[in-house]
Amino acid sequence: MVAAVLVLVLGGAALLYGAQSPAANTESVPATAPPAPPPPATAVPARLTELWRASSPATPVPLVAGAGVVVAEGSRVSGRDAATGAERWSYTRDLPLCTTGFADGRVLALYRNDQYCSELTTLGPDSGERGPTRTLDARPGTRLIGQDPVLATGVDYVETFRSDLVRTAEYGTVRAPEEPGDQPRAGCTFRSFASARDRAGVLERCPGEASERLSVIRPSGSEGDRPAFDSSAGIGTEGAQLVAVSPERAAVLLPGVPRLALYDRGGRKIGEFPVAAGAQLSVPADGVARTSADATTRYWWTGGATVALDGATLQPRWAVPGTVGPGTRHGERLLVPVPAGLAVVDPDTGAVSRTVPVDRGGWGGPVQVAAQGGLLVELRGTEVVVLGPA
Template sequence: MLAPERRTRADISVAVAITVAVVVALLVVWSISDARGTTSSPATRPVPAAAAADHVPTALHELWHAPDEVAERPLAVGGAVVTATGGTVTGRDPHTGEPLWTYQRDMPLCAIESQWSTTVATYRDQRGCSQTTQLTGDTGARRGARSSYMDKQVAESGDGTYIVSQGPDRLEVWRSDLVRTLEFGYVDAKVNPHTQPRKDCTLLSAQLGGGRLAVLERCPNEPADRLTMLNPAPKDSTVPEEYGTHVLAEPGANEPGARILAAGDNRVAVYLPGPQPLIAVYDGNGNPVTQIGLSQPLPDSASVVRVNTSLALYTGNSVIALQPTTFEPQWTAAGALGTPAILAGHLVLPVAEGLAVLDPATGAQQSVIPLARSDYHGEAISLLAMGATVLELRDGNIYAIGE
């Protein structure tokens, strides 16, 4: 029978040293990890969805306002208004503005979007806008995350199926679980060389729609901008599949300021500036279809939103309703201060006196709801109706409006 082993003083010292080393290593890892700089405070119970508005009010006033410095338009997920400033994303009660949940990181936000009944927040670290977190719509709890090399500035938008995150050098497309389905442009880890169709191009803008990703590029030694139509989810995410790519020949295609306004079912609308500014419409392969002349150049604040069965283009002083599949103009509403929204089946449009109520089919004005805007200095307004509450995003702040 073997004699039992006895611990010596040296054995105990070694065991203590190993334990201390492990604890120190864990503390070091924790101190430099992303978790140390993250605070997540989800709602204690699911936030109920906002009830649909059953009438158009005759009078409105501001209920509350809060900083919202990152989003390009008002965002709402589930029953919460989503605001973003600094490194903090907050889900707020639409009637009071009180926080329902928060998510905070010790790094600045690059972009924020709402897709798939979730909030998608992208943060900037030493690799660019590379840290993305997905928050659930009902409580604001963390649902998913991704990390990859990205540009220091990105623009993000979605079409309900995918999100595109686009910077000047590269872009990525993500599906609902934040798995990347496409990378295009500059590739940091060149595992498979020669997979990208072109090098050193600047990505000017990108839009998803109709099973296509439209990208406007400016490439070296080319006389004008290039329009490229891509598969947003090719078989290999590192190998782009082009449906068509063309250097544009229309007037204004070599002027700074060109951008994609909208993409839809086998159509893409591109704004081309110049002495005679226009909207050029192309098919799903990038071939020209038609042109829409504009009376004046579009400002940087010009944008397109989908409302009801139409697209609405804010031109800086008016709204043009576009047919959603052909982009043909349907009607024009003058005196607009920004993009419209649907409230109780009617189109509401920000105007100087308040909110104009329009017939969505014809654009005919039916009434004006008076509204006194606080601290307003003529900046563009983006609207969203959330139940009976109307949200106005302007000048880095969100304003909730109700009866």
């Protein structure tokens, strides 16, 4: 009788756990066939036409992944055929999405559980099949930026993890510190963020300090909640914005007359460069500068212009005024969003040869664009719009 009672109790516990487990409240519908590749990029077309659109408020950038496009809304992430918008796979949980990203060839889907954005799932970009998962301590409003490390941002806490999802560093208000005193400062507010290979930059404001502080974490040297730094020092001003970090430098936009201050790996200021920022400057609410990149150059949208930064030195090279986003490479040209469409830009000189008309139906806000083969994927606010040759 005792054995029978134990069997019933254990069986009931297993059923209860199964009913409450994440798997029981998840709907995963993988793709049933390989994806059709998007058309290849050839010459920049004379005109573009809209192929399809979808609501996607949980993708902070156009999420081109594998051969398709990923959209995310509510509790659902789905992979779409790039040319038609037909849904190929989907993944849904009974939790709200915080944000999505892409790293190491996998889609990142981060869900909110209670007060934290804690449930991270990886998905195959072409199949939608679930990969490794892990738990984060990120706060609502977080962004997942960078590749190695991936940096999860936050107003008072950040963490980094490797491509295999192993956490490498925590910095800020740690929920469950391993040892008191592991964090070098307390009560700081994080204002802007950037990531590069084995570097995570944070511009912060700390109590009792005379100015904002630029801290660059080195994840490979960190141990859990004991972060290691390449550098951490005050920058002598207030109201700055961290624009980018490279393996050897950090670029900070200074307040007042637009200037880009460059700092070396040891945190020493090595120069200031004027920036043709255009008619207005934008301060991203999530603290992440709007940038894109190719093999040699980073393209930064200031809010009124697109500025090319050397990929290694971060020194400004040229600027195109009157733009509404950073741009994307299309073959040998750079396509930069402007109010009338997409400006065709020489990536070496910044010279604009022409503008490809795009009818955005009255949308007048910022536009982020990414290329998927010969197609262009625009993110206009919370909506993804895919364009192809007319």
